[in-house]
Amino acid sequence: MTQTSQETVIGRITSVFGVKGWLKVYSYTDPKEGILSYRNWTLDLDGRRIPARLEEGRRQGQGIVVRLKGVDDRDVALTYCGAEVRVDTDALPELPDGEFYWFQLEGLDVFTVEGECLGKVHHLIETGSNDVLVVQATPESIDQRERLIPYLPDQVVREVALAESRMVVDWDPEF
Numbered sequence: 001m002t003q004t005s006q007e008t009v010i011g012r013i014t015s016v017f018g019v020k021g022w023l024k025v026y027s028y029t030d031p032k033e034g035i036l037s038y039r040n041w042t043l044d045l046d047g048r049r050i051p052a053r054l055e056e057g058r059r060q061g062q063g064i065v066v067r068l069k070g071v072d073d074r075d076v077a078l079t080y081c082g083a084e085v086r087v088d089t090d091a092l093p094e095l096p097d098g099e100f101y102w103f104q105l106e107g108l109d110v111f112t113v114e115g116e117c118l119g120k121v122h123h124l125i126e127t128g129s130n131d132v133l134v135v136q137a138t139p140e141s142i143d144q145r146e147r148l149i150p151y152l153p154d155q156v157v158r159e160v161a162l163a164e165s166r167m168v169v170d171w172d173p174e175f
Helices: 032-037 074-078
Strands: 007-017 022-027 040-045 048-060 063-068 084-088 109-112 117-126 131-136 147-150 157-161 166-169
Touching: 007 032, 007 040, 007 063, 007 074, 022 032, 032 048, 032 063, 117 147
Parallel strands: 109 166
Antiparallel strands: 007 022, 007 084, 022 063, 040 048, 040 084, 048 063, 109 117, 117 131, 131 147, 157 166
């Protein structure tokens, strides 16, 4: 039995660029160019998994454009539009203590410092000033409200315990 490694979505192919098979990619990495440091991609398109190799890429305006190995014309490139770009999670750089990838925070149960369950982190939103946790209610939460909680370590977010799948926040449930 072979174990498949975990993958992380790092971007999405949005459209073609030019006539020679280049593709526009929306990068979820920070900085955006970070996606170019991963050469072996798995494209997830309508449930199909397609191995792909990044040949070259660059910043183009506000976005990123790439050329994949074996994709040399616009018609072939069109077939990849809409695909999620995934890489092995093991390929991601190790973060310093106290820093987390968004995918690590998604799914954590969120409790107040008083021990009240607010729900579960569904996803995060980038706002410019700080990231925001979107916490959706669960059957265990104190009510059925969705909450937007600023991701401010040490100020609002007091503890992240990945092993226990929980986060503690200093947040008024009435807010």
